[in-house]
Each structure stands twice: as structure tokens, then as C-alpha cells.
């Protein structure tokens with residue numbers, strides 16, 4: 001986008017944010033790339049080199065569970081050191097101001113929570129990779145526990161309470177979508193008057209359904225993405241700039257935590 005166009009778009013964005021009563025952001029990998037979280041799906045991304053392990057394989061084989069955990073441990077430096085980016089902080093600012101009731105995300109990196117959203121204000125469609133749960137009894141496990149057991153026993157450990165399989169709290173390929181999260185995402189989307197699609201290609205279901213739902217309910221739609229999406233034509237504004245740069249003007253430093261952010 002040429003600079004004069006970008007300036008015009010940014011002015012339009014400022015105005016839409018001011019006029020909006022309820023803003024609902026929907027975020028994808030693009031908001032986290034400046035935080036060092038790789039976009040698994042992108043060309044050259046991890047998933048083009050390492051085929052993701054589908055859920056049925058995870059259930060069927062100890063070796064698949066071991067491999068799944070080896071890959072997760074290999075990513076731990078990236079996930080544990082990542083800090084919220086400008087996009088996360090801008091959304092957290094608008095949340096503190098009362099403009100954003102909750103954020104819907106495809107990301108599994110926990111960075112919206114770290115930026116200041118309470119866990120129940122982050123609707124995670126693909127789960128969360130920063131902790132694990134037992135697939136049978138839902139007991140929560142921290143990654144350090146899983147890793148200790150793995151290193152001691154040489155294979156992925158089962159639930160200490162019920163013997164079920166312990167898996168990162170993410171939604172794998174072939175695993176059922178989280179129904180409660182889907183319902184909440186739809187409710188927030190239908191109730192907003194400004195929907196911000198940020199850093200998502202809007203291709204993977206169910207991501208593609210949300211901009212449509214928002215528009216159908218009368219909301220304005222703004223799309224931030226590096227590449228064109230199928231919904232650009234119906235958007236009220238398309239911003240094809242760096243996401244952190246585009247959202248940075250909305251960061252408001254709270255007095256109490258200005259030093260830590």
C-alpha cells in the first residue's frame with residue numbers, strides 16, 4: 001500500500017474505533033510474528049517441513065505421542081520467551097478502555113492473556129499450547145511436569161490421576177472444535193458493531209465464517225493482513241500494512257503498569 005493510502009486508511013481506522021461501541025477482534029498468526037512465534041501454516045513454516053500429527057494418530061500410538069511432545073519441547077524457547085507485540089498491547093488498551101469485551105483468536109501462544117486479557121476474555125478456537133490437559137479427565141498439567149516425566153521415563157507420561165493421555169491444550173487436526181468457544185465467538189461476533197480481522201488469512205474454517213457473521217449483523221469490518229483475503233471486497237477497510245505498526249497508535253499505557261509494558 002502506498003503511504004498516502006495508508007495514512008488515509010489509518011485515519012479511517014481511528015474514526016471507526018472512536019465511533020464503535022463494541023469492538024471484537026479476531027486474531028491469527030500475523031499478530032504474533034513480531035513476537036517470534038512462527039506461522040506454522042505459512043509457506044516454509046514448520047508444518048510444511050513437519051507434517052502435523054493428526055489427533056487419531058496421537059490417540060493410536062505411543063510413538064506419535066512421544067514425537068508430538070518432542071516437537072513441543074523443541075519449541076519451548078520460542079513460546080516461553082515470547083512477549084506480547086504492539087498488536088496485542090493495542091487490543092489490551094482498548095479492552096481496558098471498555099471498547100473490547102473479549103478477543104477471539106486462532107493463536108495458541110497465550111499472548112493475549114499475557115498482554116492483559118483475563119483468560120475468560122480470550123476465546124481460543126485452537127486451544128492453548130502453554131499448558132497441557134488430560135484428554136480423559138481434563139486435569140491440567142504444566143509443561144515442566146510433562147517434560148520432567150518424559151526425560152525420566154523416556155516417553156510421554158499418562159495422567160497421574162486417571163491414566164488418560166496428556167496432550168497440549170490445543171486443538172489438533174481431526175480433533176473436534178471446542179463447542180463452547182465456538183458459541184461464545186459467534187455471540188461476541190454477532191453483538192459487535194466493529195469487527196477487526198487481524199493477521200488471519202480467513203481461509204481455515206471456522207475463521208472464514210466470522211467476518212460474514214459480523215457483516216450480516218450490521219457491523220463494520222476491517223481486515224488487517226499482509227496478503228489479500230477472500231473477504232477484502234466486503235470489508236469497510238483493508239489495511240495491508242505491518243500489523244504492529246498499524247495498531248501501535250492505539251496503545252495506551254496504564255499509569256500503574258507503564259514501566260512493565
Ligand SMILES: [Zn+2]
Pocket residue numbers: 134135136137138139159160161162163164
Ligand atoms: Zn486424567
